[in-house]
Structure formats: structure tokens, C-alpha cells
Amino acid sequence: MHTSAISLPIFSPPKTLKSQFLSSLNPTPFPIQTRLLSTRPTLTIRSAVAIEKETPENERPETFLRQSDDAAASLSSSSASSIRGRFEKMIREAQDSVCAAIEAVDGGKFEEDVWSRPGGGGGISRVLQEGNVWEKAGVNVSVVYGMMPPEAYRAAKGEGSAEGVKAGPVPFFAAGISSVLHPKNPFAPTLHFNYRYFETDAPKDTPGAPRQWWFGGGTDLTPAYIFEEDVKHFHTVQKKACDKFDPSFYPKFKKWCDDYFFIKHRGERRGLGGIFFDDLNDYDQEMLLAFSTECTKSVIPAYIPIIERCKDMPFTEQHKAWQQLRRGRYVEFNLVYDRGTTFGLKTGGRIESILVSLPLTARWEYDHQPEEGSEEWKLLDACINPKEWV
Amino acid sequence: MHTSAISLPIFSPPKTLKSQFLSSLNPTPFPIQTRLLSTRPTLTIRSAVAIEKETPENERPETFLRQSDDAAASLSSSSASSIRGRFEKMIREAQDSVCAAIEAVDGGKFEEDVWSRPGGGGGISRVLQEGNVWEKAGVNVSVVYGMMPPEAYRAAKGEGSAEGVKAGPVPFFAAGISSVLHPKNPFAPTLHFNYRYFETDAPKDTPGAPRQWWFGGGTDLTPAYIFEEDVKHFHTVQKKACDKFDPSFYPKFKKWCDDYFFIKHRGERRGLGGIFFDDLNDYDQEMLLAFSTECTKSVIPAYIPIIERCKDMPFTEQHKAWQQLRRGRYVEFNLVYDRGTTFGLKTGGRIESILVSLPLTARWEYDHQPEEGSEEWKLLDACINPKEWV
Structure with a gap:
């Protein structure tokens, strides 16, 4: 995704250097994409990190993996050799099935942007x-390659301060699916996964150092009103x-x-939450x-029946407000806290892909306080004091 | 505003430690205010910095200065002795006159929140x-006291790495007026000052070290459409x-x-800009x-005639969109980049005062591109390529 990541530590306090890297995959690791029919005036993005330009594509490729990956993987002693390819296949199938389910309910059609990078990798928005x-409903997949500073690699391996070892940057691979679905009806919840x-x-310059890998992800529900059976x-x-x-x-x-x-x-x-995990590597990789x-x-069985x-459902202006x-x-969470969004904005990622997570419209009233005991108050209370739903 | 500010360096890359401190005054240095009639469920704000609680007041005090300030100031050899008081008087008069001008045009009335802090200082929202x-129109003044880490004080004096000096935290004083005015009509611009x-x-523990002071501020215009004569x-x-x-x-x-x-x-x-300055202390203080x-x-002669x-002006749905x-x-600028807003959010400032700068409503369309040569395109072009207007 980026050719240099030295500036990473400027971001909000991370758990580890490793998690800073993983944050780049959450929610949407799309680098800049050249527009095909852009009417936008020429501009230069001042980015904290130099990144490679993206190329729009007219067709979805069979895979975004680099040809050299298979050769490299077959040399590896690990059974992880095919995980890259199988993960890509899985997220692309998930993109297809989720989009199909959304279209079936909505009646509308998704628009698609495909892009690739000269050095390998690409994505489908x-x-x-x-x-x-x-x-607004966005479902994106991406497969990206980049270089990871040796400090982050050491931190990832749990060798925090191995200052003696002079390792160069370590190549990394990252693939992900990311989606935010904002319905119109105020009783229908937003979903993110x-x-x-x-x-x-x-x-190569640290013999014996192993290949590292992690999984991350989650699915969470954001309603404006609570229907307990739905949650x-x-x-x-x-x-x-x-x-x-x-x-x-x-x-x-x-x-x-x-x-x-x-x-x-x-x-x-x-x-109202759901599940979230990050940096997961202490279980079997196949599992x-x-x-x-x-x-x-x-995703579909959890969300579509609720929708x-x-x-x-009939609603009033007050429900909509x-x-x-x-x-x-x-918007506040995504712009201020979400690690993937803030990382993407600061490194010059493809803005429209990153900010597709924002709702079509939003509102800020000064000092709004829902009346105690009201439906709005109940939602706010559940956001302040998380409940056990099962 | 805060009793400890050690966590400051986590924010976006600052020019200097000094400017990090000044950022706390831009735009709205309001710490938490206890609500008088809050129906909000009990919650604990997890703040990066410990802050003193605010107390709502029923009346505006003559001054938010501490009594001890006058005594301390009279001991100072500097002619700055009365600047604190005169600056407070000036911003409170500015608040009155701007609010009166807004009310005269709008026909509506401002609501006021007054708060104070046990250790001295307070504000009027x-x-x-x-x-x-x-x-949405917000005009806030505040007068706050806090402690500044010695590193920041040394940086402010330009003695970046005077590690030998073991100074304690340095007391600081900050006063400011901050305002954002968002009109309804899409042809009427937003103003911030x-x-x-x-x-x-x-x-006290560093004999001969001087009292330091700086001025900062600015006024800028944010229209959705350009009327050249207005700009x-x-x-x-x-x-x-x-x-x-x-x-x-x-x-x-x-x-x-x-x-x-x-x-x-x-x-x-x-x-479309205006003026902005920060950390200004290389001119005469009176000047x-x-x-x-x-x-x-x-502010009033620059803005009110435009409004x-x-x-x-009649407008369409497209203009409004x-x-x-x-x-x-x-919203993106204020939540992602504005130093005062991001500082306020991370230090547990009074959220409603900080976020009063956000518009009542906002919109995000995926990949919106104004047609080349359109009025929307002209505005975007001027935001990308700043012009000389005079």
C-alpha cells in the first residue's frame, strides 16, 4: 500500500507497531485511483507517505495476486502457501453474495470500480x-502489497528492542473485504463488516526469521432504535x-x-456492537x-431478516432527525477514531473508497438530550452501557 | 484547561511544542461542564488528560480572572500587567456585539451557558x-488556566534541549473568542473567527526566566458558491x-x-480563506x-453585508445538496485536522461547545464530481487553487 511507512507513529496511540500496520486494512486499504473521466481540477495530494498510483481497469482480473507469489509460496515450508489465494477467493465470493443479497432487497444496482497497481495487487469497489x-451501501475488496519497516516486523514477532539486528524493510501482503450499509428508514440499522x-x-537478510501472518475483522450493528428481538x-x-x-x-x-x-x-x-478481533495468529491458520x-x-442471515x-416501517420527521x-x-467515530480511516486519510489512500463508509447525510444539534425513558434514550443508554444480548 | 498535558505529543505533527499549547485555544477551549438538567445516563469520560470539572453559573461574572492575578501582575516588571484583563474585556465586548448583529439580522435569540472552574476561569457559550x-451560530468566549510542562516552556523560549535545567510545570493563562456561523441559504457563506x-x-524555580506571551487567531469565509464581489x-x-x-x-x-x-x-x-496567524509574539504587545x-x-462589516x-436568494434542491x-x-476539516477540535476531543473538553462548530446537517455522496465550468466546479477550483482576491 505504501512504499514507506516511517511516519506511522504519528497516529493515535496504538497497541503495538503491528496493530498500526493491521489498521491499514481497516476498513478500506484503497490507495489513490486515477479517475477515468475526472472533471476535477489538477491537484497534488500532500501525503505523509509516498504511494504508488493506481490504474483503473475495465475488467475484474481472475486474481490480484502476483504471479511470483505462487513460486515464492511453494518455496515456503509453511502450509500457509495457499492462504493468500484462498483468502482472496473467499472475500471476492463474499462481495458477490452480499451485493446480490442487497440488490435483491433494494431493487437498485451496485456500481463497480476496478483498479490495479503496477507492482501487483488491486481492488474492486x-x-x-x-x-x-x-x-448508501459500499462493499469493497482489496489485495495490496507493501513494505513494512523492520521495527514493526520485530514488534510483530515480539522482539521489541532487538536493536542489534540490522534488517531491511519486510515485504507484506494484505487482503480484505470492507462494507458499510446505511439504510434510509430510521428503524432499519446500519451494518458494518x-x-x-x-x-x-x-x-531475506535475517535467516531463520519466519513468515508472519494475522487475521482481523468483525461485524457490528448500528441502529437508531432498538428492537430487542432484532439485536x-x-x-x-x-x-x-x-x-x-x-x-x-x-x-x-x-x-x-x-x-x-x-x-x-x-x-x-x-x-450495539457485534464481534471484532484483530492481530489474531495464536490459533491454527486453517481454522x-x-x-x-x-x-x-x-452477514446475510444476520442482517437481511432485520432489514x-x-x-x-412508517416513521415521523422526529425519528428521521x-x-x-x-x-x-x-461520522465522528470514523473520522476521529477508526484506525483504518484515519490511516487511509493520512497516507493518501483512495478517498472515495475510504469515505464511502460515511452516511449520505448526518446532523449535529447543539446539546441534544433525549427525554429519559424515551426510545431515543434507550438507544443512547445501550450505547453508553453495553448489554449482553444473548 | 488541563492539569497534565504530557500526552500532547500524540497529536498531529505540530510546528513546535509551543504551537501544540496554543492549539488548545483554537477554536474552543471549553472543558467539561456539568449539565444542570441533564437526563443523560451516568457515564465516565475516558480522557487522555485529567481535567477539573466545570460548574454551571446562573450569572455572568464581571471577570473570569482570578483575584490573585492582579496582585501577581503588579509585581511584574512587564507592561503586560493588564493585558489579561484587557483581552478578556475585548473578547466579551466582541461576543456581545457579534451576537447582537446576528440577532438583528436573524430575528432569533442566542441561548447562553455560563460556567466557571473552582481554580479560576470560566466561559460563556x-x-x-x-x-x-x-x-447554527455559536459564539463562545473562555478564560482558562492550566499547567504547561517545562519542555513546552523551553521550546516556546527557543531553548529546545536545555535538559540540564530541572524546571517544574509552568502556569499558563489562555483567553479566546471562537465563533462559527452556518447560514441556511446555500448562497450565504459560513463564517469562522x-x-x-x-x-x-x-x-518561580528558574530565576530570570521571563513571562512568555503570544497572540493567535483569524477570520475565514466558507461559501458554497462564489460571488466574487462578496469574496x-x-x-x-x-x-x-x-x-x-x-x-x-x-x-x-x-x-x-x-x-x-x-x-x-x-x-x-x-x-476561500481570509487571515490566520498563530504564536505571534515578535511585535509589540500593545500593538x-x-x-x-x-x-x-x-467581523461584522466583513460578513453582515454579504449575508x-x-x-x-431563491435556490433549488441542487444548490442545497x-x-x-x-x-x-x-466536518472533515474540523474532526480530522483542526488542532483545537482534535485537542479538545482528546482531552475531554466540553464536547457540545467544541462541536458547536459542526454544521446542523452535512452530506457525503460517493465520488461526486461537479461538471467542469459549473458554479460548483468554480468553487472547488478556488478551494484547490487559492486565489488572490484583493
């Missing part, structure tokens, strides 16, 4: 805007996906989600690939 | 929301205010404004107080 059910896989090559249904589907793999996953990832989507300056979460696959397959139930205020909170 | 002409004065006490008028008033003091001010501060209000990830400015006063007095001309897209850019 799909956006449905001002549809019948969704005001994002699943990603990250891998470094074994550094329970959503969390139950997440829990079922988790329980197939490890009974500790759902409680752990549910809490991680509540902690991650926290709008610090408001003291509240942006929504985590299967788990990520299961999570993406859970079917809520999309045509409250939805718009909550959309304002969504 | 005034907001007019959903008026006849403005959808902010003027502030910053001072440190002479540190020229606005800049001409700014230039006249500057020229009364130094012919170098306008060109210098005009460029500073264009540079500051730059939305890096878009490669465009949020508006800079008079200059700041002149700038606040220029009178534009506020009732474009205004809303530009409001989205305003």
Missing part, C-alpha cells in the same frame, strides 16, 4: 447510492459463527467490539481462515 | 440554532484591518490561512492587542 432501501488477512514474507437475532448469529470454532470467541470478540467502537469524547459506542469465511457467510422487517444525529456519531 | 437565517491570547507566568469585499476588510498595523500582515496571514485550512486528503481547502481588537471589530445580500456536500468537507 462497489457502491449503491440512493437506492430504494439503502441510502470487515475481514482481513495480513502476511509478511520471510525477510438478539444479530448477536445470536454472530455467537453461532463463533461457537463453531471456539466457545471463548464470542464473549471475547463481543467485548473487543464494544471497546473498539467507543467514541471516547462522547463516552458512548457508535452502536482462522474457516472462521473468517464463516463470519462473512453470517426485511424494518425497511417499510434522531437517525441523522446517530449518523453524526458514526 | 452562546448558540442560536435553527434560526431564520442561520441554522477565533482570537486568542496566551501567557505563561514567570517560573473581494471580505478579503478587503481583512486587508484593511491588517494594513493599519503592518503592510506585511495581510499577505503573510492570508497565505497562512490558505495553508492552515487545508484538507490534506482532499487536496483542497475548506473555503498585537490593538490588532486583535481591530480584527474582531472587522444581507444572500440570505433570501451542494452546500451540504461542502458542509461535509467542513
Whole structure:
């Protein structure tokens, strides 16, 4: 994604250098894309990190993997050799099936932008805007390559201060699917999901140093009004996906989600959570690939039944205004805290892909306080004090 | 404003440690205010910096200065002794006159929140929301005291690495007026202005170290459509205010404004600029107080005639949608780049006062491109390539 990442530590306090890198995949690691029919005046993006230019493509390629990857992978002693390719296949199938499900409910069609990079990698952005059910729905996949500073690689391996070793930058691979779906009806919730896989090559100048890999992702629900059975249904589907793999996953990832989507300056979460995990590599790689696959397959059964139930509910201007205020909170979280968004903005990523996560419209009223006990108050209370839904 | 500011260096790359401190005054240095009639559920703000709680007041005090200030000031050999008090008086008069001018045009009334802090200092927030002409207008003044880490003090004095000196935290004083005015009509521009004065006490444990002080501020215009005569008028008033003091001010501060209000990830400015300056202490203090006063007095003649001309212009849905897209850019600048806003959010400032700068409503369309040569395109072009208006 970037050819130099030395400036990373300027961002908000990360857990580790490693997590700073993973943040680049959340939600949308799209670098700049040259517009085909741009009427925009010429401009120079002042970027903190030099990045390669993207090329728009007319057709989706079979794969965004580089040819050399297969050769390199076959030399590896690890069984991870095919994970890159299988992860890409999985997220592209997930993109197809989620878009098809959205189109079936909405009646509108996604528009698609395909791009590639000279050095390998690329992505597919799909956006449905001002549809019948969704005001803005984006589903993006990307497969990117870059260079990781040796400090980050060492931190990732848990060798924080191995100052003696003079290693060069380590090549990394990152693939992910990222989606935000904002419906029109104030009773129909916003959904976000994002699943990603990250891998470094074994550094050539440090014999014996292993290839590293991690999985990350999550699915979370952001309603403006609580229908308890819907929130329970959503969390139950997440829990079922988790329980197939490890009974500790759902409680752990549910809490991680509540902690991650926290709008610090408001003291509240942006929504009612779901699951979130990052930097996951302490389980079998095949198992985590299967788990990520299961999570993406859970998106439609978790979300579409809720939308079917809520999309045509009658509502008032007041309901719409409250939805718009909550959309304002969504904007605040994404622009101020979301690691992928802030990283993308600061490194000159493809802005339209990164900010497709923002709602079509949002609202900020001075000092708005919902009346205690009202439906709006109940939502706010659940965002401040996260509940156990299953 | 804060009792500890060690965490400051986590913010976006500053020019100097000093400017990080000044950023705390831009635009709205309001710490948390306890709500009188809050229906909000109990919550704990997780703040990067410990801050003192604010107390709502029923009446505006004569002054927010501490009684001890006058005594301390009279001991000082500097003629700066009365600057604190005179600056406070000036910004409070500016708040009164700007609010009166807004009310006269709008017909609506500002609501006022007054708050104080146990250790001294306080502020007055005034907001007019959903008026006849403005959808959201905020005019805030504050007078705050805090402690500045010795590193910041040394940096401010230009003694970057005087590690040998073991100085304690240095008390500082900061006062400012900050205002954002968002009209309803898409042809009527948004105005922002902010003027502030910053001072440190002479540190007791470092004999001979001087009292430090700086001025900062600016006034800038953000239209959705360009009426050249209006933009020229606005800049001409700014230039006249500057020229009364130094012919170098306008060109210098005009460029500073264009540079500051730059939305890096878009490669465009949020508006058509005006003047901006920060960390100003290399002129006579009396002169800079008079200059700041002149700038606040220029707000009404620079802005109100434009509003009178534009506020009732007929417009279409398309005009409104474009205004809303530009409001989205305003949100992006304030949440991602504005030093005062990001500082305030991260240190647990009074959120409603800080975010009163956000528009009532905003919009984000995927990949919106105005048609080349259109009025929307002309505005965007001027935001990308700043022009000389006078």
C-alpha cells in the first residue's frame, strides 16, 4: 500500500507497531485511483507517505495476486502457501453474495470500480447510492502489497528492542473485504463488516526469521432504535459463527467490539456492537481462515431478516432527525477514531473508497438530550452501557 | 484547561511544542461542564488528560480572572500587567456585539451557558440554532488556566534541549473568542473567527526566566458558491484591518490561512480563506492587542453585508445538496485536522461547545464530481487553487 511507512507513529496511540500496520486494512486499504473521466481540477495530494498510483481497469482480473507469489509460496515450508489465494477467493465470493443479497432487497444496482497497481495487487469497489432501501451501501475488496519497516516486523514477532539486528524493510501482503450499509428508514440499522488477512514474507537478510501472518475483522450493528428481538437475532448469529470454532470467541470478540467502537469524547459506542478481533495468529491458520469465511457467510442471515422487517416501517420527521444525529456519531467515530480511516486519510489512500463508509447525510444539534425513558434514550443508554444480548 | 498535558505529543505533527499549547485555544477551549438538567445516563469520560470539572453559573461574572492575578501582575516588571484583563474585556465586548448583529439580522435569540472552574476561569457559550437565517451560530468566549510542562516552556523560549535545567510545570493563562456561523441559504457563506491570547507566568524555580506571551487567531469565509464581489469585499476588510498595523500582515496571514485550512486528503481547502496567524509574539504587545481588537471589530462589516445580500436568494434542491456536500468537507476539516477540535476531543473538553462548530446537517455522496465550468466546479477550483482576491 505504501512504499514507506516511517511516519506511522504519528497516529493515535496504538497497541503495538503491528496493530498500526493491521489498521491499514481497516476498513478500506484503497490507495489513490486515477479517475477515468475526472472533471476535477489538477491537484497534488500532500501525503505523509509516498504511494504508488493506481490504474483503473475495465475488467475484474481472475486474481490480484502476483504471479511470483505462487513460486515464492511453494518455496515456503509453511502450509500457509495457499492462504493468500484462498483468502482472496473467499472475500471476492463474499462481495458477490452480499451485493446480490442487497440488490435483491433494494431493487437498485451496485456500481463497480476496478483498479490495479503496477507492482501487483488491486481492488474492486462497489457502491449503491440512493437506492430504494439503502441510502448508501459500499462493499469493497482489496489485495495490496507493501513494505513494512523492520521495527514493526520485530514488534510483530515480539522482539521489541532487538536493536542489534540490522534488517531491511519486510515485504507484506494484505487482503480484505470492507462494507458499510446505511439504510434510509430510521428503524432499519446500519451494518458494518470487515475481514482481513495480513502476511509478511520471510525477510531475506535475517535467516531463520519466519513468515508472519494475522487475521482481523468483525461485524457490528448500528441502529437508531432498538428492537430487542432484532439485536438478539444479530448477536445470536454472530455467537453461532463463533461457537463453531471456539466457545471463548464470542464473549471475547463481543467485548473487543464494544471497546473498539467507543467514541471516547462522547463516552458512548457508535452502536450495539457485534464481534471484532484483530492481530489474531495464536490459533491454527486453517481454522482462522474457516472462521473468517464463516463470519462473512453470517452477514446475510444476520442482517437481511432485520432489514426485511424494518425497511417499510412508517416513521415521523422526529425519528428521521434522531437517525441523522446517530449518523453524526458514526461520522465522528470514523473520522476521529477508526484506525483504518484515519490511516487511509493520512497516507493518501483512495478517498472515495475510504469515505464511502460515511452516511449520505448526518446532523449535529447543539446539546441534544433525549427525554429519559424515551426510545431515543434507550438507544443512547445501550450505547453508553453495553448489554449482553444473548 | 488541563492539569497534565504530557500526552500532547500524540497529536498531529505540530510546528513546535509551543504551537501544540496554543492549539488548545483554537477554536474552543471549553472543558467539561456539568449539565444542570441533564437526563443523560451516568457515564465516565475516558480522557487522555485529567481535567477539573466545570460548574454551571446562573450569572455572568464581571471577570473570569482570578483575584490573585492582579496582585501577581503588579509585581511584574512587564507592561503586560493588564493585558489579561484587557483581552478578556475585548473578547466579551466582541461576543456581545457579534451576537447582537446576528440577532438583528436573524430575528432569533442566542441561548447562553455560563460556567466557571473552582481554580479560576470560566466561559460563556452562546448558540442560536435553527434560526431564520442561520441554522447554527455559536459564539463562545473562555478564560482558562492550566499547567504547561517545562519542555513546552523551553521550546516556546527557543531553548529546545536545555535538559540540564530541572524546571517544574509552568502556569499558563489562555483567553479566546471562537465563533462559527452556518447560514441556511446555500448562497450565504459560513463564517469562522477565533482570537486568542496566551501567557505563561514567570517560573518561580528558574530565576530570570521571563513571562512568555503570544497572540493567535483569524477570520475565514466558507461559501458554497462564489460571488466574487462578496469574496473581494471580505478579503478587503481583512486587508484593511491588517494594513493599519503592518503592510506585511495581510499577505503573510492570508497565505497562512490558505495553508492552515487545508484538507490534506482532499487536496483542497475548506473555503476561500481570509487571515490566520498563530504564536505571534515578535511585535509589540500593545500593538498585537490593538490588532486583535481591530480584527474582531472587522467581523461584522466583513460578513453582515454579504449575508444581507444572500440570505433570501431563491435556490433549488441542487444548490442545497451542494452546500451540504461542502458542509461535509467542513466536518472533515474540523474532526480530522483542526488542532483545537482534535485537542479538545482528546482531552475531554466540553464536547457540545467544541462541536458547536459542526454544521446542523452535512452530506457525503460517493465520488461526486461537479461538471467542469459549473458554479460548483468554480468553487472547488478556488478551494484547490487559492486565489488572490484583493
